[in-house]
Amino acid sequence: MSPLPLITAQTEEKLLAFLTEHGHTKFRAQQVLDWVWRKRVTTFDAMSNLPPALKNLLAEHFRFHTPEIVEIHGSADTTRKFLTKMEDGSLVESVIIPAAVAENGEKSERVTLCVSSQVGCAFGCKFCASGLLGLKRHLTTGEIIGQILSAETIAEKRVNNIVFMGMGEPLSNFDNLADALEIITSHRGLEIGARHITISTSGFVPGLKKLAAYPRQIRLAVSLHGATDEVRDQIMPVNKKWPLSQLIPALEEWSRGRNQMPTLEYILIRDINDSPKDASHLVRIAKRLHAKVNLIPYNTVEGLPWKRPTEERCRSFRDAVHKARIPVTMRYEKGHDINAACGQLRLRKEQEKNGSTPR
Incomplete structure (x- = not known):
């Protein structure tokens, strides 16, 4: 039953x-x-x-239920990653990211929550821990909302900024995501403004087309990570089904009629996508989409071969993008000391449960 x-x-x-x-x-x-x-x-x-x-x-x-909080890991930078257990035993991780300082220099009250949309991930980005165990299932609307309620219990304050950048591809779970967004943004729900919500996609074009028709002004971040099909094919299997020739027009469709700039998320991986030539390709895409760029030095995942570029290499890449008059930031992963990259805590817990070791 x-x-x-x-x-x-x-x-x-x-x-x-x-x-x-x-x-x-x-x-x-x-x-x-x-x-x-x-x-x-x-x-x-x-x-x-x-x-x-x-x-x-x-x-x-109806009934009430909040997922069981299994583990909480605190970081030196005040980031807290927590693992929740769903009613079927599935493990889901989320990350609380407080902002210490506001734009005016005063103490910030902003609390960002990085939310998962699936148990695992089917898209298998080669640098990400979320996909190492494959996709188990979609999270329900209640399980998505449950992460926010759990986070507010842990943080003892209201979450007021949401990023769907945790485990899974949000746009492949669109129906449950859409209901969750209605509850999150409604003045009879969590009442978080649409512009305080960001959905991240790896390039799932059918979901992008649905999002383009979605009426609320939700922010969009695209996990690009490669500015050519050659690079994206190497590290992002999704690109083989929806290459840049399909992804970029879908992003233009989303932008049409919106007073919003998409963000191109770009994890810098040593000797894979961090060359001056890669920066030039990225600049061309950003100009076409009128997008801003968020550079993220790779957060090492145990068992994967990818390496973080040197600090000098990262700065050089950023300067090349900035010189082309593209809005660009360098964001260092929060919680690096607690393995806060997507899927790492769940992966370790599942391996402990199964008596295996990281690959």
């Missing part, structure tokens, strides 16, 4: 449809959502201004 659906996975539209079907008004739906998201109750009995019959109806059709 399947468990009851989570009340925290219900969009306002879905909850209203359910209550209307059972003879209740829109006002009652608003009351329920207020209890769930403003007052953060965890039982239906706690919803004191609802009639007993409605509480019973809700309890018969």
